[in-house]
Amino acid sequence: MHPFWTISLKLGLTHNLIKTLPTKKTYPENTMRKIIPTLCFVSIAIASGFAQNGVQRGEFIVEPPTLQNLGFEWYIGSDDRYRL
Amino acid sequence: MIPYGTHLLDSYYGIKVYGSGHVIAHNSIAFFHDSIGVSTYGTPEDEQELKAVSIDIYNNDLHLQVDDFVEGDGGVHNIRVMRNRGVNAVENGISAQPVFGGPAYYIRNIVYSIPLGGALKIHGSVPGLTAYHNTFITENNTGSRYPNSNFRNNLFFGTDGPTVVSSLHLTTPYSVSDYNGYRPNRGPNSPEEQFNLLNAAGDSVGFKTLKSFSRTSGLEKNSLTIDFDVFEDLQKPIHALERGLPSPVYHAVDLNFELDPNGKAVDAGVLIPNVNDSYNGKAPDLGALETGAPPEVHGARRLDPGQEFYR
Numbered sequence: 001m002h003p004f005w006t007i008s009l010k011l012g013l014t015h016n017l018i019k020t021l022p023t024k025k026t027y028p029e030n031t032m033r034k035i036i037p038t039l040c041f042v043s044i045a046i047a048s049g050f051a052q053n054g055v056q057r058g059e060f061i062v063e064p065p066t067l068q069n070l071g072f073e074w075y076i077g078s079d080d081r082y083r084l
Numbered sequence: 085m086i087p088y089g090t091h092l093l094d095s096y097y098g099i100k101v102y103g104s105g106h107v108i109a110h111n112s113i114a115f116f117h118d119s120i121g122v123s124t125y126g127t128p129e130d131e132q133e134l135k136a137v138s139i140d141i142y143n144n145d146l147h148l149q150v151d152d153f154v155e156g157d158g159g160v161h162n163i164r165v166m167r168n169r170g171v172n173a174v175e176n177g178i179s180a181q182p183v184f185g186g187p188a189y190y191i192r193n194i195v196y197s198i199p200l201g202g203a204l205k206i207h208g209s210v211p212g213l214t215a216y217h218n219t220f221i222t223e224n225n226t227g228s229r230y231p232n233s234n235f236r237n238n239l240f241f242g243t244d245g246p247t248v249v250s251s252l253h254l255t256t257p258y259s260v261s262d263y264n265g266y267r268p269n270r271g272p273n274s275p276e277e278q279f280n281l282l283n284a285a286g287d288s289v290g291f292k293t294l295k296s297f298s299r300t301s302g303l304e305k306n307s308l309t310i311d312f313d314v315f316e317d318l319q320k321p322i323h324a325l326e327r328g329l330p331s332p333v334y335h336a337v338d339l340n341f342e343l344d345p346n347g348k349a350v351d352a353g354v355l356i357p358n359v360n361d362s363y364n365g366k367a368p369d370l371g372a373l374e375t376g377a378p379p380e381v382h383g384a385r386r387l388d389p390g391q392e393f394y395r
Contacts, residue, residue, distance in 0.1 A: 071161065
């Protein structure tokens with residue numbers, strides 16, 4: 001058997017911070033009509049800005065070599081929908 | 085049955101390591117609880133330099149162990165167990181209980197006679213186990229439930245114990261198992277359904293034939309049902325039918341694991357780049373020994389291969 005390269009791929013998870021609106025304060029109805037579309041627009045804009053559509057590269061580690069083999073570890077992240 | 089003397093255990097492990105970059109090769113080891121193992125400390129440390137990674141265990145000759153031949157337990161990434169020969173163990177052949185993340189590579193190992201035990205102990209939902217080209221003459225292939233594994237070009241010989249020859253309890257759809265040879269158990273207490281998998285509800289489901297198992301699972305499409313006639317001259321080990329009763333002790337020098345050049349296991353495998361590129365014939369053979377390849381040296385070099393090293 002030939003010398004052997006082995007690699008360990010590790011999947012990391014992307015964590016998104018979510019801010020919540022204050023829940024105790026009440027708003028007039030006409031104000032809410034303006035706020036809700038604005039919030040939706042801002043949320044979509046923020047989400048689009050942070051969305052990842054490809055594999056995210058992480059740390060690459062070279063393990064101590066042995067007499068016959070090389071080993072590597074490569075941390076990778078998925079896209080935001082975990083499709084990759 | 086050949087009378088066999090008693091031997092006291094001098095130590096639990098023959099060889100035990102932790103950390104990274106170890107090579108354990110060409111040792112001849114007999115009469116321990118486990119021959120070779122990665123030490124199991126539990127959850128690995130965060131510091132990279134303290135993890136048990138990049139460890140090679142190859143070409144060792146292992147005889148009569150109380151528990152297992154090789155334990156990768158406690159290893160993390162890139163554990164490579166290759167070309168070892170183990171004859172007579174009570175519990176299991178090669179263990180991963182657990183390996184933390186994997187991959188662990190088990191390639192071209194020979195295991196013979198494990199009464200009422202299995203070829204691979206896979207406990208703790210071990211991911212990333214890769215088993216290629218092994219010859220396992222035990223009762224069954226694996227145990228427990230685990231994700232993301234890869235089994236190809238192996239020979240699994242049931243020896244008629246009260247168990248199934250194949251239990252692929254895979255918990256994710258990302259595993260591969262194909263181009264293997266299976267000899268189902270046919271003992272008086274062997275279950276009729278010899279091939280198990282998990283259904284969508286997580287329950288174990290049994291199948292009588294490899295074909296019906298393959299049809300439902302999508303696995304083992306190119307695998308074969310085989311028997312001991314695939315070897316040039318090798319017999320099924322005799323086992324006691326109940327745990328606790330003695331079984332015969334076998335000697336590697338008496339066993340011929342070469343394949344019959346005209347048998348079903350020759351040229352029945354699949355090409356695995358970087359593993360079996362130098363095969364002979366039309367395709368790689370199943371099992372540990374390729375027909376026509378130079379003989380493998382198991383154990384300490386310069387010993388007489390026709391003489392037992394332990395007596």
